[in-house]
Amino acid sequence: MTRYPEDSAGNERHGNGWLSPVPEGHPAAALLCAEAVRTHCAAVTEHVASGSSELFTWHPDRVHAIADYVASTIRQRYPDLQVPYHSRWRHFESGAGDQRTDRWQVLCERAALSGPEHREERARIGIDLVIPSVLLDAGAGPEWRYRDPASDLVLTRSEGLGAASFDLFARGGFSAAPGDPLRADAERLQRIDADSIAHAFQVAQHNPLVGLEGRAGLLRRLGEVMDATPALFGRPARLGNLYDYLKAHAVGGQLEAGFLLRTLLVGLGPVWPGRIVVEGVSLGDCWRHPAAPGGLVPFHKLTQWLTYSLLEPLEDAGLTVTGLDALTGLPEYRNGGLLYDFELMVPRDPGFAAEPHAVDEPVIVEWRALTVSGLDLVADCVRQALGLEEAQFPLARVLEGGTWAAGRRIAAKRRPGGAPPFAITSDGTVF
Structure with a gap:
């Protein structure tokens, strides 16, 4: 059943x-x-x-x-x-030619999470990152652009949305834990509003993003559902705890x-x-x-x-x-x-x-x-x-x-x- x-x-x-x-x-x-x-x-x-x-x-x-x-x-x-x-991970590798960067690899190196001893926590952080990023991945519209602060490249559509959501995550935009930015907590997600998304995604009158309210609403509902589902996301609810649920249900x-x-x-x-x-x-x-x-x-x-x-x-x-x-x-x-x-x-x-x-x-x-x-x-x-x-x-x-x-x-x-x-x-x- x-x-x-x-x-x-x-x-x-x-x-x-x-x-x-x-x-x-x-x-x-x-x-x-x-x-x-x-x-x-x-x-x-x-x-x-x-x-x-x-x-x-x-x-x-x-x-x-x-x-x-x-x-x-x-x-x-x-x-x-x-x-x-x-997968969404391809958009975290966006760029062009010699300027193409694997943002995830860089992030793990900076956070000293690259070694095999960190692989389970790395999986939790990866889940914390990728679920909100996917929810934010609906079509951006033809006029929206994101200027990548790291490379100064101008990115559009899925690559731009991927870079913007990655940067928001890396800054602790989904974390409710001071000093622990690399996580996505229900407490923080429930407070996301359209202004938060607009600021992070460089939205302006000349740079409109389709479905701004809808994106923010998805993240807020995500936080509420996480709180209501401790079997998947634990208490306090964190997206990365889904890894532990899946590991427990793996066979061999x-x-x-x-x-x-x-x-x-x-x-x-x-x-x-x-x-x-x-x-x-x-x-x-x-x-x-x-x-x-x-x-x-x-x-x-x-x-x-x-x-x-x-x-x-x-x-x-x-x-x-x-x-x-x-x-x-x-x-x-x-x-x-x-x-x-x-x-x-x-x-x-x-x-x-x-x-x-x-x-x-x-x-x-x-x-x-x-x-x-x-x-x-x-x-x-x-x-x-x-x-x-x-x-x-x-x-x-x-x-x-x-x-x-x-x-x-x-x-x-x-x-x-x-x-x-x-x-x-x-x-x-x-x-």
Whole structure:
């Protein structure tokens, strides 16, 4: 039976509106996993492929051309095919050429945390850093910039958001403990406001950041959920204590990716704004589409992105995460933009890209579902092109090498500034 964690007295926390049990058979339980993402997206894809959709047509003959483009992108970026995981950690390495810096390595060296004897505390600090950073990673908008104080480089989009959130963390912006800046405490997160984010992210009238209030709200809710979930985050609640929970549930030093994702979906589910609620349980990044089972399509994009982003601190501490391809591709504007630009899916409305769209519009839900299915097809062909097996080159590496980079590459060729092929109105909590 899948349940929310208990409090220190052994009682499930469900009366406060944040957490509620999700017993076996509860209609929400089946949607809180990667398998549901894949199967519900497959149903929508079958609907489109059959010609029944009024929104898109489906062109699987384009998969090989996309895979060739992705494979060539991987060979350009990683000639030895040693591709890291697609995760937030890549954005902590941002910069250009000789100025490219691994901020995390520098931070660990300065804090004297680099040795193997510190690996568990290093994992806790890595979790403290990466969870808020992922929550702050929704699309920044085309006008926002971040000037890196260390290098004076001007960074945009995900790299800029990564550097800004990293710098905020390193300054103790998430810590409630004087003299101990490298931590993320519930007490401090609950006090984060839009002004705090605006200052740290260099927001100004000439430098607007999309979804400022939404980002601050996510961090405040994160702090509240942490306080309500001592089984995961301890008392006083700290994000890094999640490492100890995961270590305790590892078998022979191994964790299944599905278990990791389920833990995050159940434990952090109440962080996300309440959109669709089923019998008291918020479904998070889940949307309506008539062709999906039950009329619902879960994506869990940011939670899966977070799952990918926890792999490195957990592995650094000696835990191995298995079954990575149980996770899905991330349906956002780089991966989905790549497939759209290569016309794997083609909108029936010729004016589709002329106006911005809301996240909950059926056409956006359908595009995201097609993206999840399309990424699986492309990944298989990419592995064939590179002569690699799935175990050697899991989806987490295909995405990084990969489809996300290829999406950015084709966007730069087709549109000034590398803008996405169409605009989605964001509140800072989905993309």
